[in-house]
């Protein structure tokens with residue numbers, strides 16, 4: 001290949017915040033990830049609705065006595081509905097995430113709990129131990145007094161390091177002790193902020209020097225019901241609504257997370273804005289448009305609800321930018337940030353499958369925001385895929401309405417990324433700008449990173465059209481994976497970047513001022529081997545497959561399965577659906593909305609084009 005560079009010419013300007021990060025609470029990116037809380041299920045709100053395997057005591061084991069979780073009038077507050085009741089003497093142990101609570105010798109850990117007792121006073125002992133019960137720090141001795149909920153605090157100085165730490169909380173004496181919001185934070189958080197971020201993970205993200213931080217999702221944003229967490233229904237599975245996530249942590253709602261676990265909202269909108277500011281990134285929140293996506297296709301027709309969400313979105317702008325004497329600006333100031341956060345871009349909706357229904361509602365949000373805040377860029381989207389009728393229809397609607405910016409998402413093979421380098425050369429220069437909000441080539445190998453790097457040169461060449469771009473998803477806890485590939489991987493003790501992370505870092509830390517026009521005699525179009533696994537995926541309903549056959553373009557059968565045996569060649573790689581061979585068919589055994597994929601094991605890396613045929617029997 002010969003590349004010719006015209007150094008005397010000047011191409012489009014590249015904005016400083018062109019490359020950013022997409023944060024979604026997927027793969028336990030928040031609780032058990034970036035949010036530094038070490039106790040899992042600190043408020044006993046885990047529920048079957050979040051995950052069929054959960055009970056309100058998930059994460060906890062009895063130490064002594066008969067610990068019970070109750071949901072009655074004695075609760076801490078209306079939004080934190082359950083609490084732990086201990087008939088004394090009794091105690092519980094929390095095992096944190098991954099292999100346990102990580103404790104580093106010489107560091108401080110801040111404990112807090114809300115408690116009340118039916119005795120004049122009740123001794124409470126709190127220990128940081130290894131799994132065998134050996135102390136990692138001197139235990140805390142607290143005294144709970146009186147029948148009113150009160151917050152008690154203490155701190156541990158770790159004497160021994162451990163990655164399998166346990167938190168033991170034990171009430172002594174007689175009577176009944178009630179506990180809620182049992183919390184343990186490392187004092188050493190990112191920027192030493194209370195209720196803060198895990199330092200090593202936050203630093204890994206900060207090292208990218210991202211131009212923007214998109215949050216909080218993804219499918220997380222708009223799936224579920226759009227009603228709030230309120231009486232009389234206390235809706236458990238609802239879309240991500242920012243007002244649920246601010247204020248004192250013990251008063252924040254918790255929610256079922258689309259990705260199959262519980263989200264505490266300890267990492268909420270205030271913390272996202274603060275984090276964006278801390279790492280020098282433009283904040284870019286995305287709010288639900290009242291049309292679900294990601295396998296759930298429902299549009300809300302409740303006018304009052306739609307108006308409430310539109311008002312919530314206006315309130316969000318006020319929360320971010322309003323003066324301290326405005327209603328929502330005052331709440332921001334109360335939480336510790338009187339200065340505005342400087343919100344300039346806001347996404348409405350994510351991957352809706354119903355283009356006209358979405359666009360009708362998007363238009364209402366857009367009109368209301370632009371009328372009140374004309375300086376805000378309101379971002380629309382182009383549906384779940386970069387091909388097909390929904391994408392075409394949404395682009396047409398966005399173009400016709402002169403929308404400023406459109407969010408595109410795609411996950412494709414490395415070969416696709418090489419072959420589509422010129423995708424944006426053909427985009428209309430006078431149409432909406434592109435926010436490439438999610439993309440990745442489908443694996444975490446070196447060749448994926450290489451293909452992404454090549455593709456990013458095409459984004460950059462078109463910096464007049466592609467204004468913002470973020471690889472997705474950002475984070476994955478290796479023990480709780482719903483989606484791969486991911487940019488940054490971690491467990492309770494280590495953080496490591498993928499090859500794609502290094503590519504993103506290279507581009508983000510070397511953003512140019514403008515494009516220097518160049519030409520190449522040719523471009524590589526394939527990176528072999530290109531595939532080695534076969535996936536069957538389904539959204540939403542139970543599915544059954546039979547007779548899967550993978551054939552090369554040369555006619556050779558590379559893999560075949562009629563499911564007359566066991567499921568040994570298949571590994572579920574995503575989602576929480578369970579798969580099994582039943583009656584000679586491969587079936588997903590539950591009906592939970594989910595992106596579940598199975599992959600043939602023992603892939604052979606071959607230089608072939610493949611065709612996959614499967615009989616889909618249902619779902």
Ligand code: AHR
Nearest residue numbers: 218219220351472473483
């Ligand atoms: O990035 C993972 C998921 O991919 C996002 O939640 C969704 O928007 C897309 O389908």
